[in-house]
Amino acid sequence: MTAPLLSIRDLHLRMSSFDGRAHVLNGINLTVNRGEIWGLVGESGCGKSLTGLSVSRLQPTPPAHYTAGEILLEGQDLLKLSPSQMQRLRGKRIGMIFQDPTTNLNPAFRIGEQLVDVALAAADRDPEVIGCAPNAGRRECRQAARKLAGEMLTRVGIPNALARLDDYPHQFSGGMRQRVLIAMALIGRPDLLIADEPTTALDVSVQAQILELIKNSVKDFDMGVVLITHNLGVVAQTCSHVAVMYAGNIVESGPVAAVIGNPVHPYTRALMSAIPTRETRRGELRGLAGSVPNLITPPPGCRFAPRCQFAQPACTTAMPAPVSVGDNHAAACIRVNEMEALVDD
Amino acid sequence: MLHFILRRLLLLIPVIVGLTIIMFAIARLLPGDPVALAAGPNATQAEIAALAVEYGLDQPIWVQYGHYVSGLVHGDLGTSLLTRRPVAADIKAYLPATLELVFAAMFIAVAVGIPLGLVTAVWRNRWPDYLAQVGAIGAISMPRFFLGLLLQLCFAMWLMWLPLGGRLPIVVIPPRFVTGFLTIDSLIAGNWNAFFMSLRHLALPAIAMSLSPLATIMRMMRASTIEVMQQDYVMTARALGLPSRKIITKYVARNAVSATLTVIGLYFGWLLGGTVLVETVFDWPGLGLYATKAIVSQDMMPVIGVALVIGLLFVFANLVIDLLYGVINPKVRYS
Numbered sequence: 018m019t020a021p022l023l024s025i026r027d028l029h030l031r032m033s034s035f036d037g038r039a040h041v042l043n044g045i046n047l048t049v050n051r052g053e054i055w056g057l058v059g060e061s062g063c064g065k066s067l068t069g070l071s072v073s074r075l076q077p078t079p080p081a082h083y084t085a086g087e088i089l090l091e092g093q094d095l096l097k098l099s100p101s102q103m104q105r106l107r108g109k110r111i112g113m114i115f116q117d118p119t120t121n122l123n124p125a126f127r128i129g130e131q132l133v134d135v136a137l138a139a140a141d142r143d144p145e146v147i148g149c150a151p152n153a154g155r156r157e158c159r160q161a162a163r164k165l166a167g168e169m170l171t172r173v174g175i176p177n178a179l180a181r182l183d184d185y186p187h188q189f190s191g192g193m194r195q196r197v198l199i200a201m202a203l204i205g206r207p208d209l210l211i212a213d214e215p216t217t218a219l220d221v222s223v224q225a226q227i228l229e230l231i232k233n234s235v236k237d238f239d240m241g242v243v244l245i246t247h248n249l250g251v252v253a254q255t256c257s258h259v260a261v262m263y264a265g266n267i268v269e270s271g272p273v274a275a276v277i278g279n280p281v282h283p284y285t286r287a288l289m290s291a292i293p294t295r296e297t298r299r300g301e302l303r304g305l306a307g308s309v310p311n312l313i314t315p316p317p318g319c320r321f322a323p324r325c326q327f328a329q330p331a332c333t334t335a336m337p338a339p340v341s342v343g344d345n346h347a348a349a350c351i352r353v354n355e356m357e358a359l360v361d362d
Numbered sequence: 363m364l365h366f367i368l369r370r371l372l373l374l375i376p377v378i379v380g381l382t383i384i385m386f387a388i389a390r391l392l393p394g395d396p397v398a399l400a401a402g403p404n405a406t407q408a409e410i411a412a413l414a415v416e417y418g419l420d421q422p423i424w425v426q427y428g429h430y431v432s433g434l435v436h437g438d439l440g441t442s443l444l445t446r447r448p449v450a451a452d453i454k455a456y457l458p459a460t461l462e463l464v465f466a467a468m469f470i471a472v473a474v475g476i477p478l479g480l481v482t483a484v485w486r487n488r489w490p491d492y493l494a495q496v497g498a499i500g501a502i503s504m505p506r507f508f509l510g511l512l513l514q515l516c517f518a519m520w521l522m523w524l525p526l527g528g529r530l531p532i533v534v535i536p537p538r539f540v541t542g543f544l545t546i547d548s549l550i551a552g553n554w555n556a557f558f559m560s561l562r563h564l565a566l567p568a569i570a571m572s573l574s575p576l577a578t579i580m581r582m583m584r585a586s587t588i589e590v591m592q593q594d595y596v597m598t599a600r601a602l603g604l605p606s607r608k609i610i611t612k613y614v615a616r617n618a619v620s621a622t623l624t625v626i627g628l629y630f631g632w633l634l635g636g637t638v639l640v641e642t643v644f645d646w647p648g649l650g651l652y653a654t655k656a657i658v659s660q661d662m663m664p665v666i667g668v669a670l671v672i673g674l675l676f677v678f679a680n681l682v683i684d685l686l687y688g689v690i691n692p693k694v695r696y697s
Contacts, residue, residue: 073601108603115601120594125616125691134612135602185692201602 020092022241023049023072023209028086030067030265032312033079039312041067043265043320045086046339049209049241049258054232056252056273057245058288059262062309065245068262069211072243073111074103090209109139109146112207116214118194122186128197129182132166132204133159139205146206169200172237173230192223196230203234210234213245228255249292253277258345261285264310264320266336271346281356282348283325319350327352363688370681374674381673382430382666389662390423396660400443417443430666439670440663444656449667452652457671458542459529460641460648464633465543466564467571472626475576479583479622480615486588498577507639510570514643517566525563527645534559567644571637575629579622586621590614620690627683631676 030042042064049055057065070076072088074095088095090110095103107113115121123131137158140147149161163182170178173196186194195215202210212231216224232255235242244256252259253273260270261284269282280286287305297303307324310316316323318333325332331351339347340354350356397414398405405413414420418429430440439449482491518526529544530536536544537551545564548556590596591614599609638650649668656664 075597075601104600104603104605106603107601113598113601115594115598117594121598123595123599123613123617124693125620126613134604134608135599138603138605138608187693198598201598205603 021048021050024089026087029084031082031084037313041265051241054242054256056256056259063262064265065262069213069245108205109142110208112202112210114202114212114215117218133162135201136162136204169204173200210242269348275346281353282350284321385666439667442664444659444661449664456649456652460637462543466568470572471575475579479580483584483587501573501577507643510643513566567640571640582622582625586618590617623683627680630679634672
């Protein structure tokens with residue numbers, strides 16, 4: 018069997034701050050295969066973006082410090098690569114999309130030029146990306162890259178793409194800019210796409226189009242996606258798998274249907290019940306009591322225990338290990354198997 | 363674009379009116395009698411009165427102002443009491459020397475200051491950065507005339523690499539007047555010897571003038587580079603595999619320069635008005651020296667003329683800067 022596309026194993030990340038050291042990633046395990054869209058959900062500050070940035074090694078060290086674990090891209094440990102080796106992987110093997118399309122395009126350059134530069138950087142490692150002969154001149158390569166940029170823009174649904182290559186970012190709407198950024202992330206034909214809240218800054222109708230575009234790109238390019246979001250609706254709509262994060266841990270993970278249809282971890286259950294439904298009365302919003310723990314002095318044992326309605330003394334003694342509750346579906350809670358009975362009470 | 367330039371050029375009219383009114387008012391309010399000064403110590407009352415009539419200085423100030431403005435329309439800036447020559451001709455003779463000096467100084471300041479600002483931002487809080495910052499503080503705080511003296515002492519007196527002052531050695535015949543810039547005129551004339559000579563003479567005063575704008579441009583560039591490097595689009599560029607060198611020299615640099623442009627425009631005007639000390643130290647026959655002599659002898663026409671020309675150049679410099687903004691940042695392109 019070949020190595021999975023992305024395999025994060027027991028990743029620990031410590032962050033130095035003025036107040037002390039925060040253990041912000043505390044043993045992350047995640048495996049992503051081609052064709053899968055993994056949703057990474059959780060509250061602000063739970064470490065989901067940090068996990069994404071770690072895969073691209075874009076989190077500056079210091080203040081971050083990887084204390085244990087590995088991030089394997091088809092068996093190659095990214096944490097052991099030098100900065101220049103890592104730079105050669107970015108764009109070519111790992112693409113990224115960020116949250117705010119208004120600030121992620123350089124305002125001073127035409128989008129065609131920005132796309133061409135990314136394509137040329139990728140072609141520097143693999144000339145096939147732009148379909149240009151290895152001994153071709155710079156001019157030829159630029160032309161080939163520009164042609165590809167036009168094709169990519171068409172592909173992400175920008176009308177009149179060739180003419181719009183010469184437009185500046187401010188001449189595009191927010192949704193169109195996010196399409197441009199997706200084209201930029203995909204132009205190097207990456208195997209893995211990390212999308213960090215790609216639709217948070219967009220309005221709902223555009224959001225659906227962008228998610229559809231990402232879904233279709235997975236099929237077209239045979240890649241794996243890590244979609245970071247705080248919106249369970251986005252996950253249900255787009256993802257094949259989901260990992261729920263809480264305070265630097267993945268508390269529950271598995272296929273979307275299993276996790277959302279039958280959540281077993283108390284935190285996932287609380288998240289699900291916080292979503293308003295048609296039965297929710299006006300003015301009533303069910304939240305989750307308490308707040309995210311301070312990661313400099315995390316609570317002992319299970320980090321969710323202080324807010325958990327099912328917590329027992331045993332919960333505060335040791336960090337719970339993931340327990341399998343079904344096909345590829347696991348939850349890190351010592352009372353998983355009692356959960357069904359507990360909820361019925 | 364054309365519309366924008368025309369609108370900005372129209373702005374020149376209030377600038378000219380304002381400048382002339384202020385200068386005329388100052389000329390009237392100043393104590394002393396410029397006519398008596400110009401006529402000399404042995405002149406009789408009648409001779410002084412005759413001179414005043416000759417120059418129209420016996421008339422009320424608003425009549426004088428009216429004459430001046432109607433002359434201005436024809437490019438006539440009045441006549442100097444001291445040299446008895448038209449002010450316009452004097453300025454035409456002295457302005458190129460000053461402009462050449464200012465352009466050379468700004469060229470050095472921009473050509474060194476911008477890359478240095480970029481480099482120190484990338485290497486911030488490491489020793490090359492600290493060294494540059496200490497040097498910048500020194501360059502900004504040191505008076506220009508003193509710096510000029512130090513440079514003369516070091517490079518002209520001790521090392522004897524460069525001349526002490528002047529624009530050309532007396533033995534070199536100056537090239538034919540085309541632009542008034544000796545460097546350019548000697549190139550046009552194909553006179554390499556004169557070209558190198560004029561460059562050698564230009565070097566020290568230009569360096570003395572350039573250091574303070576250089577230091578300011580470097581610090582501005584450093585600050586804006588640091589700010590730009592934290593922008594999301596820089597992160598995106600890194601995340602998509604662009605080489606760091608390309609990100610800095612292309613993507614970051616262009617965005618950072620636009621913030622620095624303002625300072626460049628302001629410094630250009632500031633240097634134009636502040637050449638006199640450097641011109642004195644280096645015996646550089648420019649507008650600063652000319653204006654100082656006129657001020658000392660209360661010869662107001664040249665003073666007003668010089669103020670006008672510098673004011674106009676300042677407005678033009680800032681117009682050019684504003685147009686450059688549009689080149690660098692398409693969002694502020696003028697329609």
